[in-house]
Structure formats: structure tokens, C-alpha cells
Amino acid sequence: MANGWSVITGLLICVAMAVAAWFFSPKGENQVLWRSSIILSIACCFLMWAITFLAQLHPLIAPRRSDLREEYVHH
Amino acid sequence: MAPARDTPFRSADMSMVQLYISNEISREVVNALGELGLVQFRDLNGDLSAFQRAFTQDIRRLDNVERQLRYFHAQMEKAGIPLRKLDLDVDILAPPTTTEIDELAERSQSLEQRIASLNESYETLKKREVELTEWRWVLREAGGFFDRAHGNVEEIRASTDDDDAPLLQDVEHHISAPEVERSFSCMNIGFVAGVIARDRVAAFERILWRTLRGNLYMNQAEIPEPLIDPATNEPVQKNVFVIFAHGKEILAKIRKISESMSAEVYNVDENSELRRDQVHEVNARLNDVQSVLRNTQQTLEAELTQISRSLSAWMVLVGKEKAVYDTLNNFSYDRARRTLIAEGWCPTHDLPLIRSTLQDVTNRAGLSVPSIINEIRTNKKPPTYLKTNKFTEAFQTIVNAYGTPTYHEVNPAIPVIVTFPFLFAVMFGDLGHAIIMLCAALAMIYWEKPLKKVTFELFAMVFYGRYIALVMAAFSIYTGLIYNDIFSKSMTLFKSQWEWDVPKNYRPGQTVTAVIRDPNYRYPFGLDWRWHGAENELLFTNSYKMKMSIILGWAHMTYSLCLSYINARHFKRPVDIWGNFLPGMIFFQSIFGYLVICIIYKWTVDWFAIGQQPPGLLNMLIYMFLQPGYIDVPLYPGQKYVQIGLLLLAVIQVPILLFLKPFYLRWEHNRARAKGYREIGERSRVSALDEDDDGVANANGGDRHSVDSAGEGVAMIAQDPDDDEEEEEEGDDHGHGGKFNFGEVMIHQVIHTIEFCLNCVSHTASYLRLWALSLAHQQLSAVLWSMTMGPALKVTGIGGAIFLVVVFAAFFCLTCIILIIMEGVSAMLHSLRLAWVESFSKFAEFGGWPFAPFSFKQLLEESEELKEYLG
Numbered sequence: 001m002a003n004g005w006s007v008i009t010g011l012l013i014c015v016a017m018a019v020a021a022w023f024f025s026p027k028g029e030n031q032v033l034w035r036s037s038i039i040l041s042i043a044c045c046f047l048m049w050a051i052t053f054l055a056q057l058h059p060l061i062a063p064r065r066s067d068l069r070e071e072y073v074h075h
Numbered sequence: 076m077a078p079a080r081d082t083p084f085r086s087a088d089m090s091m092v093q094l095y096i097s098n099e100i101s102r103e104v105v106n107a108l109g110e111l112g113l114v115q116f117r118d119l120n121g122d123l124s125a126f127q128r129a130f131t132q133d134i135r136r137l138d139n140v141e142r143q144l145r146y147f148h149a150q151m152e153k154a155g156i157p158l159r160k161l162d163l164d165v166d167i168l169a170p171p172t173t174t175e176i177d178e179l180a181e182r183s184q185s186l187e188q189r190i191a192s193l194n195e196s197y198e199t200l201k202k203r204e205v206e207l208t209e210w211r212w213v214l215r216e217a218g219g220f221f222d223r224a225h226g227n228v229e230e231i232r233a234s235t236d237d238d239d240a241p242l243l244q245d246v247e248h249h250i251s252a253p254e255v256e257r258s259f260s261c262m263n264i265g266f267v268a269g270v271i272a273r274d275r276v277a278a279f280e281r282i283l284w285r286t287l288r289g290n291l292y293m294n295q296a297e298i299p300e301p302l303i304d305p306a307t308n309e310p311v312q313k314n315v316f317v318i319f320a321h322g323k324e325i326l327a328k329i330r331k332i333s334e335s336m337s338a339e340v341y342n343v344d345e346n347s348e349l350r351r352d353q354v355h356e357v358n359a360r361l362n363d364v365q366s367v368l369r370n371t372q373q374t375l376e377a378e379l380t381q382i383s384r385s386l387s388a389w390m391v392l393v394g395k396e397k398a399v400y401d402t403l404n405n406f407s408y409d410r411a412r413r414t415l416i417a418e419g420w421c422p423t424h425d426l427p428l429i430r431s432t433l434q435d436v437t438n439r440a441g442l443s444v445p446s447i448i449n450e451i452r453t454n455k456k457p458p459t460y461l462k463t464n465k466f467t468e469a470f471q472t473i474v475n476a477y478g479t480p481t482y483h484e485v486n487p488a489i490p491v492i493v494t495f496p497f498l499f500a501v502m503f504g505d506l507g508h509a510i511i512m513l514c515a516a517l518a519m520i521y522w523e524k525p526l527k528k529v530t531f532e533l534f535a536m537v538f539y540g541r542y543i544a545l546v547m548a549a550f551s552i553y554t555g556l557i558y559n560d561i562f563s564k565s566m567t568l569f570k571s572q573w574e575w576d577v578p579k580n581y582r583p584g585q586t587v588t589a590v591i592r593d594p595n596y597r598y599p600f601g602l603d604w605r606w607h608g609a610e611n612e613l614l615f616t617n618s619y620k621m622k623m624s625i626i627l628g629w630a631h632m633t634y635s636l637c638l639s640y641i642n643a644r645h646f647k648r649p650v651d652i653w654g655n656f657l658p659g660m661i662f663f664q665s666i667f668g669y670l671v672i673c674i675i676y677k678w679t680v681d682w683f684a685i686g687q688q689p690p691g692l693l694n695m696l697i698y699m700f701l702q703p704g705y706i707d708v709p710l711y712p713g714q715k716y717v718q719i720g721l722l723l724l725a726v727i728q729v730p731i732l733l734f735l736k737p738f739y740l741r742w743e744h745n746r747a748r749a750k751g752y753r754e755i756g757e758r759s760r761v762s763a764l765d766e767d768d769d770g771v772a773n774a775n776g777g778d779r780h781s782v783d784s785a786g787e788g789v790a791m792i793a794q795d796p797d798d799d800e801e802e803e804e805e806g807d808d809h810g811h812g813g814k815f816n817f818g819e820v821m822i823h824q825v826i827h828t829i830e831f832c833l834n835c836v837s838h839t840a841s842y843l844r845l846w847a848l849s850l851a852h853q854q855l856s857a858v859l860w861s862m863t864m865g866p867a868l869k870v871t872g873i874g875g876a877i878f879l880v881v882v883f884a885a886f887f888c889l890t891c892i893i894l895i896i897m898e899g900v901s902a903m904l905h906s907l908r909l910a911w912v913e914s915f916s917k918f919a920e921f922g923g924w925p926f927a928p929f930s931f932k933q934l935l936e937e938s939e940e941l942k943e944y945l946g
Contacts, residue, residue, distance in 0.1 A: 064587065
């Protein structure tokens with residue numbers, strides 16, 4: 001499901017959303033404001049998600065803990 | 076290609092306009108323009124002092140009216156009459172005519188006199204009342220003395236007759252003497268009765284004793300109720316005194332002393348019959364005075380109440396009127412044509428509106444002479460006018476707090492609307508805190524109207540930034556979800572990519588490491604919740620957040636740098652593109668762009684699968700500079716050559732950054748000179764007729780020939796291009812007007828280059844604050860949880876439930892105060908710095924001056940004096 005290609009898929013979705021935002025921003029003197037804000041927001045959110053995803057794609061370390069309860073372990 | 080209308084992307088197009096207004100309607104025109112609030116008038120009478128200007132007389136008169144109105148306000152406050160405040164959203168004041176203003180002036184004049192006279196008579200009456208009251212007290216208390224003293228007449232006589240006799244001689248013997256009613260006068264004893272302030276009694280007594288050498292008999296009594304001092308209106312404790320003494324001269328002396336001690340001496344008759352009459356008389360007079368006083372008070376209050384209804388409106392009217400005359404004082408007056416000439420800046424796209432307003436005023440006045448508005452060309456730098464709406468206002472304020480953007484450069488507030496709240500959210504990422512913040516922001520927006528009236532400064536500030544808070548909270552919700560943090564706890568929204576690799580013979584306390592559950596499944600959104608509570612959680616999140624900070628910083632700075640390209644293109648300065656933007660961009664990308672690519676590349680490689688050691692990127696970057704060509708641990712094949720190439724590319728950019736622009740400008744300048752062009756600023760030096768400045772100026776301002784026959788004022792306007800040269804010289808519009816100075820340009824460029832190259836490094840490092848603050852925020856909320864809710868949830872039973880409620884209250888308060896307000900403010904300040912320094916330094920010049928139109932709305936909003944009159 002969610003593997004390395006997801007970043008590309010996510011990028012494509014975000015680009016599509018940005019394109020849609022460009023065309024569907026309300027007309028008027030604030031159009032530039034709508035476009036810039038929406039597209040920047042999409043870009044920011046994508047960046048953050050992609051960075052988080054990539055950081056966990058091929059993790060170099062794995063979570064480790066020594067306070068697991070027995071009943072939790074066996075389920 | 077000028078846009079059809081002004082957008083928030085750049086400051087509005089501005090035009091310098093000249094207005095010719097007929098003298099008769101000048102006031103009305105300025106009034107209408109003040110309501111419109113779109114024109115900033117220039118001062119055309121800069122050489123005249125405030126006293127010499129045409130409308131100073133009117134301003135003085137209005138000042139007087141204002142003083143009178145303030146006097147009414149003070150009187151109302153004294154009388155405790157509430158002021159009806161003016162709500163500008165509800166009440167609309169029609170622009171007043173001159174006669175209305177005159178009437179107002181007259182009316183307030185007469186009202187002032189009336190109130191002053193009422194006040195005066197009130198004060199006299201009050202004084203009279205106090206006197207009568209004091210007299211009544213004296214009569215009452217002194218009566219007591221007399222009654223007692225008469226019992227001792229014999230004794231007193233004995234003591235006066237025979238100086239040697241002891242004072243207390245056989246009292247019983249005389250007690251029932253028949254001559255009790257006999258007067259003191261026959262014994263030649265007089266008395267003085269009066270009232271004195273209690274704190275002076277001791278001094279009074281002492282002085283009397285010393286001056287009269289003890290030849291007196293003083294009796295006093297305290298007046299139980301405080302008397303009001305009519306002069307200061309403060310309550311004073313007073314005593315009644317009666318002094319008996321011997322001989323007229325001594326009595327006169329006592330009177331004098333009492334006067335000097337500001338005691339009031341009252342006439343009291345020793346005969347009890349007469350005294351009774353006196354008391355009656357005093358009481359009657361006191362009643363009269365009190366009723367008159369009441370009437371006066373009522374009249375005064377009625378008068379003030381009536382004024383209180385319209386005082387605010389008058390105050391606003393007078394304030395506006397004064398502003399109108401202040402503006403008119405900036406106009407120059409053409410005596411020959413009886414017109415006023417004004418100059419000012421206004422948004423080009425609002426010119427039709429201004430024109431039609433002028434037309435309206437002229438029509439209403441029924442004047443045949445139209446007011447003329449002329450657009451004039453000028454080489455002056457127009458003011459920066461950035462239109463805002465409710466949403467963008469606060470963001471624009473953040474930008475303006477740093478500086479005023481240059482006319483027509485990309486409005487830095489545009490990216491700030493998203494980047495500022497987003498970078499805040501990166502530091503503030505916690506879903507729980509974000510939701511609380513969102514609720515607060517939404518509440519402020521929902522109850523916008525009632526909350527607008529709150530004057531408490533701290534709240535007003537937060538309220539002003541309510542839309543910023545809204546966007547910040549929205550982004551914080553997103554980053555909270557990414558960080559998978561809600562009040563420092565995690566959410567198991569998706570299936571984890573990890574599972575615990577539990578050995579068969581697991582004992583609690585044994586260290587367990589997780590393994591990837593499925594090589595084709597990764598946690599789809601945000602941080603895997605298995606990291607929460609793991610022993611090496613910080614190891615992972617630090618590395619992740621640090622890299623994220625660098626990438627976000629790189630993206631932010633690259634984006635900002637791109638805006639400088641848009642600026643250069645808009646101002647048609649290709650040299651800025653080739654000499655500043657492009658080399659700067661290449662320099663930045665070949666170092667930090669490369670770093671970002673390496674970070675991402677390193678993430679995409681499965682280092683365990685290929686069985687290689689993952690390289691440390693920090694070392695890689697350091698070796699890239701210190702030992703070009705040395706690769707510590709390889710990241711990819713051919714890395715050596717790529718890095719050397721990039722380093723060379725970056726180094727080459729430095730001389731390009733340094734020299735291209737200054738030398739190009741010099742070349743351009745010399746070429747223009749060679750062709751015989753002179754710069755506009757050099758005109759006056761070139762001119763052979765130095766003293767004939769007017770002629771030169773008129774030849775330049777071709778369209779002003781029509782007015783040059785008129786008086787001083789017009790000639791001054793014609794000279795305008797020569798004025799304010801200081802204003803133009805600032806800024807760095809090289810080669811665009813102003814004198815060309817190669818040394819200056821070079822120094823500027825050297826500074827720019829050094830700054831840019833160093834800043835690339837320091838600014839990138841500066842973005843690490845994103846990591847530091849988000850780490851601090853997350854750790855702080857984890858600590859708060861473990862100190863409050865963590866232990867409270869472990870207690871069981873009814874006591875545990877009660878304990879939990881108490882602890883939850885503490886937890887919630889601390890969360891709001893420390894984690895949301897304090898941490899929020901700190902994250903906001905850091906984000907603000909990233910916007911101001913790291914981002915703005917890449918593209919914005921901030922060389923503009925703000926457009927401050929003559930606007931009544933602004934005037935009323937900003938005036939401190941009128942604040943108390945506006946609701």
C-alpha cells in the first residue's frame with residue numbers, strides 16, 4: 001500500500017490540487033491572494049508530509065523499548 | 076502592461092494630482108475628500124510658519140470651541156452625568172455646513188457662559204451654606220458653654236475680683252446663686268466665638284495663650300460631622316471655640332489672631348432668648364439657601380444632561396473641521412483667480428471616484444466654476460499604498476512593522492500569509508494545543524463585533540491578530556497530526572509499520588526492538604506511533620526534525636529568492652537578474668540545494684539492503700569545503716567530481732556577484748554620457764542662467780505654463796521637481812535618476828555580496844530553530860503530562876476520581892498558560908524572525924514610504940483625544 005511510490009503519487013495529487021486551486025480561485029482583486037495562499041499551503045503541507053514519509057521509508061534505526069508489559073506483548 | 080486594477084500582490088499605482096478648487100467650496104471639497112480618504116496632500120507652504128498660514132484663524136476658533144466642549148465634559152464628569160458615546164458604526168454624521176459650525180461655536184460660547192455663571196452662583200451659595208452651617212454649630216455649641224458658664228459666674232467673678240484667690244474655691248457655695256442669669260458684660264468680660272479647623276486648634280491655643288499671657292478662658296467643642304470646604308470641595312473636621320477674655324483690646328486681638336489662623340468668627344448673642352431667635356433665623360436662612368442651591372444644581376444638571384446627548388457628536392465635528400482646515404493650510408492660494416491649488420498623491424485607479432466626488436460637491440454648491448483635477452507627471456517616488464482587508468490587515472501589519480515595502484515591489488505580506496503561520500506550526504505541532512487555539516480564534520471571529528469594543532490593550536492585540544491565530548491553529552492541527560502528538564500522547568490512526576520482535580522467553584524489563592512488519596508498507600501519514608515512548612525516540616525525531624528544518628528552510632529561502640527575480644523583471648532591471656539573482660541562486664543551490672538533494676537521496680536508499688554504510692551528511696558537507704575531492708563515506712558513485720564541480724560553480728559566482736552589476740551600470744552610464752544625455756538632476760548645474768531658475772523650471776514643467784503668471788504659490792509649484800531632492804536620493808535605484816557614483820555602487824555591491832554569501836550559511840543554520848523549538852514544545856508537554864495527568868490516572872477508586880478532576884484542572888490551566896500562550900508566543904517570535912530576516916532579506920528592499928491619506932475614518936480611529944467620546 002504505502003511504499004516509496006506514494007511520495008510521487010502524493011506529489012501528483014498535490015500538483016493537481018494546486019492546478020485546480022489556480023483555476024477555481026474566486027475572481028476579483030484578491031484572486032492573486034487566493035491562488036498564492038492555497039498553492040503555498042498545499043506545497044507546505046506536501047513538503048512536510050513527504051519529509052516525514054521519506055524519513056521513515058528506509059529507517060536506519062528501529063524503535064526499542066524495555067518496558068513492554070507481558071499482556072501487551074502476546075497480542 | 077499595467078494590471079486592470081490594484082491587487083494585493085503589489086502596492087497600488089499612485090498618481091500625483093493637482094487640484095484647482097474654487098475658494099468658496101474648498102471646505103466642502105476637502106470634507107468630501109476626507110470622507111473618501113484616498114488623497115494624501117502635500118504641504119505646498121513649507122516655507123510658511125504655522126501662524127502665517129491662511130486658515131490659522133479658523134483653527135484657533137475651533138480650538139476654542141474644543142476647549143469649551145472639553146470644559147463641558149469636565150463639568151459633566153464632576154456632576155456624574157454619563158456621556159452618550161458616539162458609535163461610528165451606527166451614527167452617521169452629515170458633513171456640517173459653515174453656518175452649522177458657526178452656530179455650534181456660538182452655542183458653545185453661550186453655554187459656556189451660562190454654565191460658568193451657574194457654577195459661580197453655585198459656589199457662592201455653597202459658601203454661604205457652609206457659613207450658615209458653621210454659624211448654627213457655633214450657636215448650638217456656644218449656647219452650651221454659656222449655659223454652663225452662667226452657672227459659674229460667681230466663681231469667675233471671684234477669680235477676676237481677686238487675683239490671689241484659687242480658681243476652684245468652694246464650688247458648692249456658689250452653685251445655686253440667684254444671679255445666674257446675670258450678664259457677663261457687667262463683669263467687663265467679652266467673648267469671641269467661631270469655628271476653626273481641628274488640626275489648627277493646638278497652634279491656635281498656644282498662640283492665644285502666649286500673646287494674651289494666659290488672660291483668657293477658652294472653651295471648645297468638636298463638630299461631629301465634617302464640613303465641606305467650598306474652595307477645595309474637601310471635607311474638613313472643625314471645632315467650635317468660644318474664648319472669654321477681659322477688655323476690648325484683648326478681644327480685638329483675639330479676633331485678629333483668629334482671622335490670621337483662618338478661623339471664622341461668628342456673632343453670637345449671650346442672651347439665650349436672642350440666641351434662640353438667632354438660631355431660628357439661621358435655620359430659616361439655611362433652608363432658603365439650600366433650596367436655591369438645589370434649584371441651581373438641578374438647572375446645571377439639566378443643562379449638562381442636554382449637552383451630554385450631543386457632546387460626542389460636536390466633539391467629532393469639531394475634530395473633523397479642524398483637520399479640514401489643517402489640510403487647507405497645505406494648499407496654496409492663487410489670489411488672482413480666487414482658487415486654491417492642492418497637490419497630492421492618490422491611487423490611480425481611484426481617480427474617477429475622486430473626480431466624481433469633486434463634481435458632486437460642485438453641483439451641490441451650484442457653482443459654475445468646476446473643480447479641476449489634473450494628473451501630473453513627476454519623478455518623485457510615489458508612496459506605498461497596500462490595500463488590505465479584514466483578513467490580510469494583521470499580516471500586512473507584521474510586514475509593515477519591519478519596514479515599508481518599496482513602491483511596486485512584491486508585497487512581502489503575500490507569502491507571509493502562509494509561511495509565517497506554517498513555520499509557527501512546525502514549532503507548535505500538537506493537535507490538542509492547536510484545537511484549543513483554533514477554538515479561541517474562531518470565537519474571536521464569531522463574536523467579532525462585540526469584542527471589537529474591548530479596550531483592554533493585551534486582548535485588543537490578540538484580537539487584532541485573530542486571523543493570524545486562525546491560520547496558525549489550522550496549520551498546527553496539520554503539523555500536530557504529522558508529529559502524531561496530542562497533548563504529548565500519540566494517536567493510532569493507522570496500522571504501525573513496526574511490530575515488536577518479542578523473543579520466546581520474554582521477561583518484562585527485557586529490551587525489545589521492533590522490526591518492519593511488511594517491506595511494502597510504510598506508515599502513511601505522519602510519524603509512526605510506535606516511536607512514542609520508545610527509548611530511542613529522540614534519536615529518531617531529532618534526526619528527522621533537523622533534516623526537515625534544513626529542507627523547509629531551503630524551500631523558504633529559494634522561494635523568497637525567486638521573488639527577487641519577479642521584482643527585477645517588474646522594475647525592468649535585467650542587470651539585477653544576471654548580476655544578483657542568478658549568481659545568488661546558483662551559489663545557494665550548489666551548496667544547500669545539493670545538501671537537500673543529498674538528504675532526500677539518502678532517505679530513498681535502503682542502506683541495509685545494499686549492505687553499505689550510510690554516510691554522515693554533515694561530515695560530507697564539511698569535507699566538501701575543507702578537503703574538496705576527499706570523500707569520507709561515499710553516498711553515490713562519482714560524488715567526488717560532482718562536489719568539486721559544484722564547489723567551483725559556487726566560487727565562480729562570487730566575482731560575478733561582486734562585479735557584474737557595478738561594471739554594467741558604469742558602462743551603461745558612460746554610454747549614455749557619450750551620446751550626450753544628461754541626467755535630470757544635473758539640469759541646474761548645466762544651465763548657464765543660474766539665477767533664472769524659474770525659467771528653467773517652467774520650461775521643464777511644460778503643462779504649467781497656464782499658471783505661471785500668478786503669484787508666489789504657483790511659481791513654487793512649478794519649481795517642485797527641484798525640491799525634496801533628499802527624498803529621492805535615498806534607496807538604491809542606480810542609474811534611474813539621481814547621480815551615478817561608481818564608488819558608492821561598488822561598495823554597496825560588495826556589502827551585498829558578502830552579506831549574501833555569509834547569510835546563505837547562517838540563515839540555513841538559523842532554520843534549525845524549527846527543530847529546537849518543536850523539540851522543546853514536545854518535551855515540555857510530555858513533562859507536564861507525566862507530572863500531572865500521568866500519576867493521576869494511576870490512582871483508582873473514588874478518591875482517584877476526585878484527584879483526577881483536580882489534577883485535570885491544573886493540567887488544563889498549565890497547558891493553556893505555558894504550552895499554548897507562552898510557547899505560542901515564543902514560536903511566533905521565532906517564526907516572525909524567519910519571515911523578517913531569513914525571507915525578506917532575499918528579495919525585499921523596504922525603501923518605500925507609507926501612503927497616509929487624509930481620511931476622517933483614520934483620524935477618528937487614531938485620535939487619542941476623541942477616544943473617550945467614541946463608543
